[in-house]
Amino acid sequence: MTTELLLKEAPGYFYHFSSKLPVGEFFEIRPRILPDNANPITDDESGMCIGYSVSQAPGLWRIYDAEGVLITLEEAPLESPFIDPLDITLLAAGVFRVLLAGRSFLQSGARTAITVRLSQSTVSLLRGRLKLGLSGRNLKMTETAAxxxxxxxxxxxxxxxEKAIRYGRRTPDPQRNPGLFLYRTEMYRLVENKQLKGTYFYKKYTLEILVREKDWTINHFQYFQR
Known part of the structure; x- marks a missing residue:
């Protein structure tokens, strides 16, 4: 039996993973349409951008999901003092990070990440939006990929x-295995500046995923810089 056939027929299993990235680092596939002053909201548990915030007024933010769709307004609690939009401290519901430069982040070098707390309703909305369509829960992996x-x-x-599979460029498997398809998209990774602790910069990568579509099993994935 050839290596290609073994790869194609390797059984897929459901897995749950937590981020293996260093604390404060995350991945992001940037939506095509997003306000220029949108700041990524990141989740340390998954190691990815789960949404975006845009300051509308002191103590009030527009919240967008990971696809760049406006989903809600987030308001500081009434008992909180009148605060600057960068000093977000809301109802405790899990620790997240906001990067303070939006898209200009990509052109203007390192920026500082602040730790924030979002309301439970907003967290539920952001995480729920990630599960629409072919969610991460429905994807299988071979043992090798896992x-x-x-x-x-x-x-x-x-x-x-899953986002790469849903929105990325789809081509047949380069090894021409029936039923396998290669998905490719651009992806960013936030990396800490080792010379300046507490600041970060983006690195751009190409993400490739080899998928058996009959049961949505990931056979192989990799990311690299061009």
Whole structure:
């Protein structure tokens, strides 16, 4: 039996993964349409951008999902003092990070990430939006592919791989295995500046995922810089 046939027929299993990235680093597939002053909201547990915030007024933010769709307004609690939009401290519901430069982040170098707390309703909305369509929960992986998810240098959130499959460029498997297709998209990774602690910069990568579509099993994935 050939290597290609073994790859094609390898059984797929459901897995749950937590981020293996260093604390404060995350992945992002940027929506095509998003306000220029949108700041990524990141989730340390998954290691990915789960939405965006845009300051509308002191203590009030527009919240967009990971696709760039406006989903809600987030308001500081009434008992909180009148605060600057960069000093977000809301109802406790899990720790997230906001990057303080939006799209200009990509052109203007490192920026500082602040830790924030979002209301439970907003967190539920953001995470719920990630599960629409072919969600990360419905994707399987071969054992070989799953092993790579435990390597900090290979880990890519399943939800983000789903986004690549849903929106990426689809081509036949380069090895011409029937039923396997290669998906490719651009992806960003936030990396800490080792010379300036607490600041970060973006690195741009190409993400490739090899999928058996009959049961949506990921056979292989990788990301690299061109």
């Amino acid at each position: 092993k790579h998810m435990y390597n900090p240098g290979r880990y890519v959130p399943l939800q983000l791989q």
